[in-house]
Amino acid sequence: MKCYGVIGDPIGHSLSPVMHNSQFNTFGIDAIYLPFHVNNEGLRNAIDGMRGLKIRGMSVTIPHKESIIKHLDAIDEEASKIGAVNTIINENNKLIGTNTDGKGFINSVIDYGFSLNDKKVLIIGAGGASRAIIYRLSLSGVSSITVANRTTSRAEELLSEIGIDCKNTVISLNDVSEIIDEFDLVVNTTSVGMSPNISDIPFTFNKVKKGSHFIDIIYNPYETKFLNRASSLGATVQNGIGMFIHQGAIAFELWTGKEANIKLMEKVVVERLGEKNNANR
Numbered sequence: 590m591k592c593y594g595v596i597g598d599p600i601g602h603s604l605s606p607v608m609h610n611s612q613f614n615t616f617g618i619d620a621i622y623l624p625f626h627v628n629n630e631g632l633r634n635a636i637d638g639m640r641g642l643k644i645r646g647m648s649v650t651i652p653h654k655e656s657i658i659k660h661l662d663a664i665d666e667e668a669s670k671i672g673a674v675n676t677i678i679n680e681n682n683k684l685i686g687t688n689t690d691g692k693g694f695i696n697s698v699i700d701y702g703f704s705l706n707d708k709k710v711l712i713i714g715a716g717g718a719s720r721a722i723i724y725r726l727s728l729s730g731v732s733s734i735t736v737a738n739r740t741t742s743r744a745e746e747l748l749s750e751i752g753i754d755c756k757n758t759v760i761s762l763n764d765v766s767e768i769i770d771e772f773d774l775v776v777n778t779t780s781v782g783m784s785p786n787i788s789d790i791p792f793t794f795n796k797v798k799k800g801s802h803f804i805d806i807i808y809n810p811y812e813t814k815f816l817n818r819a820s821s822l823g824a825t826v827q828n829g830i831g832m833f834i835h836q837g838a839i840a841f842e843l844w845t846g847k848e849a850n851i852k853l854m855e856k857v858v859v860e861r862l863g864e865k866n867n868a869n870r
Contacts, residue, residue: 590619590620590621591618591619591620591621591645592620592621592622592623592642592643592644592645593609593620593621593622593623593644593645593646593647593648593844594622594623594624594625594644594647594648595622595623595624595625595647595648595649595650596625596626596627596632596635596647596648596649596650596653597624597626597627597649597650597651597652597653598626598627598628598629598651598652598653599626600624600625600626600627600650601624601626603624603650604833604858604861604862605622605624605648605650605837606622606623606624607857607858607861608834608837608854608857608858609622609837609841610622611853611854611857612841612847612849612850612853612854615850615853616845616847618845618847620645627653629652629653629656632653632656632657632660633660636657636660636661636684639677639679639684640679640682640684643679643682644679645679645844646676646677646678646679646840646843646844647676647677647679648675648676648677648837648840649674649675649676649677649686650675654673654674654675654688654717655672655673655674655717657674657677657686658672658673658674658686660684661674661677661684661685661686662683662684662685663683663684663685663686664685664686664687665685665686665687667687667688667691667692667724668686668687668688670724670751670752671688671690671691671720671721671724671751672720672750673688673690673717673720673721674686674687674688675687675688675689675690675721675836675840676688676689676836676839676840676843678843678844687843688721689836689837689839689840689843690718690721690722690832690836691721691722691723691724691725691726692725692835692836692839693832693833693834693835693836693837693838693839694721694722694725694726694806694832694835694836695725695726695729696831696835696838696839697827697831697832697834697835698774698802698804698827698831700831700835700851701802701827701831703774703802703825703827705726705729705730705731705774706729706730706731707730707731707732708731708732708773708774709731709732709733709735709771709772709773709774710726710731710733710734710735710772710773710774710775710776711735711737711765711769711772711774711775711776712726712734712735712736712737712776712778713737713738713762713765713775713776713777713778713779713791713792714736714737714738714777714778714779714791715736715738715740715743715744715747716778716779718778718806719736719747719778720747720751722776722778722806723736723747723748723751723753724751724753727751727753727757731774732756733756733757733758734753734756734757734758735757735758735759735760735772736748736757736758736759736760737759737760737761737762737764737765738759738761738762739761739762739763741759741760741761744759745759762791762792763792765792765794766792766793766794766795769794769796769797769798770796770797770798770801771798772798772801773798773800773801773802774801774802774803774804775797775801775802775803775804775819775824776803776804776805776806777791777803777804777805777806777807777813777815778806779791780807781815782805782807782810782813782814782815783807783809783813784809784810787810787813787814788814789814790813790814790815790818791815793818794818794819794822795822796822797819797822797823797824798824799823801819801824801825802824802825802826802827803815803816803819803820803824803825803826803827804826804827804828804829805826805827805828805829806828806829806832807828807829808828808829808830808833808862809862811828811830811862812826812828813828816828830855830858830859830862831855833858834851834854834855834858835851837849837854838851838854
């Protein structure tokens with residue numbers, strides 16, 4: 590039996606095992622995907638264990654996406670540009686890191702049916718999640734990318750490090766409310782509004798552009814207050830389930846050479862989220 594897994598701290602909340610194991614069962618692959626709780630001090634040993642146990646592939650989640658890099662044999666261009674790895678491929682005991690978050694985000698937007706071509710994009714936040722999304726958006730045909738963050742110098746540093754080609758600007762989060770109706774796509778990459786702090790919102794706003802699309806990469810709660818507000822003003826909205834599923838589907842294909850069953854992935858993830866939410870009531 591082949592073994593795959595995910596490492597993080599904490600890890601008990603991860604939906605990756607149910608998502609990937611459903612694919613192994615569907616395709617009749619003799620494999621299992623397991624969660625591994627690994628703290629910062631145990632990261633090097635975990636990677637040595639991956640080699641020794643011949644674990645074929647590994648997902649990487651918080652807080653290891655950046656610190657994992659120094660323990661790998663190589664990373665691809667995308668992971669290097671982003672400065673983070675979320676997927677490891679074991680090729681004959683050579684551990685290669687890549688990042689499927691950005692491509693997963695783009696695929697989720699396309700899957701929704703929203704065209705990115707020539708769109709003005711606003712990204713909320715300048716943390717790790719935004720880097721992968723901005724990098725891929727810059728290659729997708731959007732006309733401009735504006736990054737809003739409380740600390741503008743951090744956003745400027747992020748754009749400089751990624752080195753994207755499309756037109757980009759940085760603004761303070763305090764200024765977003767006044768110009769939010771100028772953007773076709775607005776993406777919240779922060780954790781503001783995540784369960785259990787479901788009443789929080791990154792900023793208040795009272796207008797949106799007609800035909801605009803709002804995305805929150807959070808998927809618990811299913812609809813954040815940020816998305817609820819955008820929807821009430823007439824925008825279409827999308828949570829983070831699509832990005833999560835599509836990044837996992839890309840990893841699955843890299844590991845197995847098989848195209849993932851996206852609909853099944855979504856079904857099992859949504860069902861498990863429902864179970865978790867009901868258990869917490």
